[in-house]
Amino acid sequence: MRIGELSERTGTPRRLLRYYEEQGLILATRAANGYRHYDEPSVDRVLQIRGLLDAGLPTRIIKQILPCLDKPRIIHFPDATPEMIGTLERERDRMTRRIECLTRNRDALSEYLDVVCPEGGPVGGTVSAPVSGPVG
Amino acid sequence: MRIGELSERTGTPRRLLRYYEEQGLILATRAANGYRHYDEPSVDRVLQIRGLLDAGLPTRIIKQILPCLDKPRIIHFPDATPEMIGTLERERDRMTRRIECLTRNRDALSEYLDVVCPEGGPVGGTVSAPVSGPVG
DNA sequence: CTTGACCTTCACATCAGTGTTAGCGTTCGA
DNA sequence: TCGAACGCTAACACTGATGTGAAGGTCAAG
Numbered sequence: 001m002r003i004g005e006l007s008e009r010t011g012t013p014r015r016l017l018r019y020y021e022e023q024g025l026i027l028a029t030r031a032a033n034g035y036r037h038y039d040e041p042s043v044d045r046v047l048q049i050r051g052l053l054d055a056g057l058p059t060r061i062i063k064q065i066l067p068c069l070d071k072p073r074i075i076h077f078p079d080a081t082p083e084m085i086g087t088l089e090r091e092r093d094r095m096t097r098r099i100e101c102l103t104r105n106r107d108a109l110s111e112y113l114d115v116v117c118p119e120g121g122p123v124g125g126t127v128s129a130p131v132s133g134p135v136g
Numbered sequence: 137m138r139i140g141e142l143s144e145r146t147g148t149p150r151r152l153l154r155y156y157e158e159q160g161l162i163l164a165t166r167a168a169n170g171y172r173h174y175d176e177p178s179v180d181r182v183l184q185i186r187g188l189l190d191a192g193l194p195t196r197i198i199k200q201i202l203p204c205l206d207k208p209r210i211i212h213f214p215d216a217t218p219e220m221i222g223t224l225e226r227e228r229d230r231m232t233r234r235i236e237c238l239t240r241n242r243d244a245l246s247e248y249l250d251v252v253c254p255e256g257g258p259v260g261g262t263v264s265a266p267v268s269g270p271v272g
Numbered sequence: 273c274t275t276g277a278c279c280t281t282c283a284c285a286t287c288a289g290t291g292t293t294a295g296c297g298t299t300c301g302a
Numbered sequence: 303t304c305g306a307a308c309g310c311t312a313a314c315a316c317t318g319a320t321g322t323g324a325a326g327g328t329c330a331a332g
Binding site: 002003004014018033034035036 | 307309310
């Protein structure tokens, strides 16, 4: 597919897709006319990149770990230097810490919401006055 | 404690602690001479902030959710407007998505590392040559 | 008085992302 | 065939956010 379709299917501005390519996050083959062509997995790949960026990973790291994440376990280790492995392990551990931190705080937030707004958010409904006084 | 001690105990540059205060993430009482004074929980609070920032949450959101995360379930809902609740719910869901994304990719990365480097990372040890040829 | 910790403020670095401009080629439908 | 929509490159600038550096001054203790 061309850039326009990828843009629509991923909800990502064309501009940004070119930017990701510039950053080495995605690849595109080129047609004779110079147009970028993307294969089907590119859709997931872009979404994956967006997710990781949103989770705080810098492009530099994403670029490094992306090749290790392909579904078919294609052998990537020929070019895996010890330093590279070390980097990946550190990033894996950092991701784990992130997950723990997020989970902890998400659960706390969730618990809070359960208290202030038990079951089925009435938020967005017709609320004329804040429940600030003594209720009931 | 003063800023220097908090800095040491959290591994956070003084400059950054002042920045967090400027952004409304932490509070400090002031001594007569203008020095900032922090209480004991500030240590955890700073670490929590660092963790959330690292996980991709912007300061603006952290500032909003932090008060809901205090261990003693102090009643915060007097000032909880419906919009605020909505924001918190959206952020909770976003955190969940982040967790899922991170977990998925962390597991894939982990699996990859298990393949290229099964059990007990020898990385960092004395590795004279990369294991690029057929092993065993 | 010197040293070190603290204060404020301005400026800067980095990074992701965006808008815009200018110039040009391609695709596709009316 | 014409024009709109789409694509390309390259560049420039700029936002918004996190994070730093350094200047210049204050405070407290040896």
